Amino acid sequence: MEPIISARQLEVDFDGFKAIRGLDFTLHPGELRFLIGPNGAGKTTLLDVLCGKVKPSKGRVLFKGYTDLARHQEHQIAQLGIGRKFQAPSIFVTLTVQENLLLAMRQQRGLLSTLVAKTTAEQRSKLHDYLEMIGLTSKQKEKAGALSHGEKQWLEIGMLLIHEPELLLLDEPAAGMTDSETEKTGELLHRISDRQTVVVVEHDMEFVRRFAKTVTVMHEGMVLREGSMQEVQRDERVAEVYLGR
Ligand code: ADP
Numbered sequence: 001m002e003p004i005i006s007a008r009q010l011e012v013d014f015d016g017f018k019a020i021r022g023l024d025f026t027l028h029p030g031e032l033r034f035l036i037g038p039n040g041a042g043k044t045t046l047l048d049v050l051c052g053k054v055k056p057s058k059g060r061v062l063f064k065g066y067t068d069l070a071r072h073q074e075h076q077i078a079q080l081g082i083g084r085k086f087q088a089p090s091i092f093v094t095l096t097v098q099e100n101l102l103l104a105m106r107q108q109r110g111l112l113s114t115l116v117a118k119t120t121a122e123q124r125s126k127l128h129d130y131l132e133m134i135g136l137t138s139k140q141k142e143k144a145g146a147l148s149h150g151e152k153q154w155l156e157i158g159m160l161l162i163h164e165p166e167l168l169l170l171d172e173p174a175a176g177m178t179d180s181e182t183e184k185t186g187e188l189l190h191r192i193s194d195r196q197t198v199v200v201v202e203h204d205m206e207f208v209r210r211f212a213k214t215v216t217v218m219h220e221g222m223v224l225r226e227g228s229m230q231e232v233q234r235d236e237r238v239a240e241v242y243l244g245r
Pocket of ligand 1: 014017018019037038039040041042043044045046
């Protein structure tokens, strides 16, 4: 199967400091991959490269085997089908859940349909599906500002998903959530990965143990180990640099 992402000998240089140094990273369609590693390992920088926010100083990052992401701007990469969610939610608090999703859906269709307020049957059906997906069907008429922290995060994920990205990049999606919200977020990630490829930067090791399918351990701008959580935990080098043993 063609990888959705294939990065070779990637380097990111911040004024002489190499945050990523000679990194190889391959991701296949349908994966739910967690990026873990100590602070400063380069996890966020890797997500930034994948969404075009940061340009590599060396190396290639191919999307679906042919598009070199290093040659595209951030907005072009979003249009190619890579969605990135940052930690702080960027929802419209005075609009309802449903309106937020509709707005996200219409942006994708261009100005003309944004101005035409009437929802089509197709849009209503899509809205229904995504409300179900993010678990906010019963809250669709509520103002986004009245949602809990977790619900706001799910709404924002829904607003990204409605663009139907092939690859979704998430930065600590369960940060600050209650236990039950954290659990629901893990389940949501699994539902998303039934349809799309997902990469998650995560510090909460309990969350990783519970929900990760495959894990990439990063250290000093490189990949130290990849595999299931059980496999990487058994690796002595991982224990040394990361788990502090
Ligand atoms: P992680 O997400 O694994 O904690 P980061 O990717 O945020 O690591 O950072 C990797 C290294 O690059 C860190 O040492 C960080 O200080 C540095 N770094 C990240 N962004 C910048 C930047 N814009 N300018 C300079 N150094 C940066």
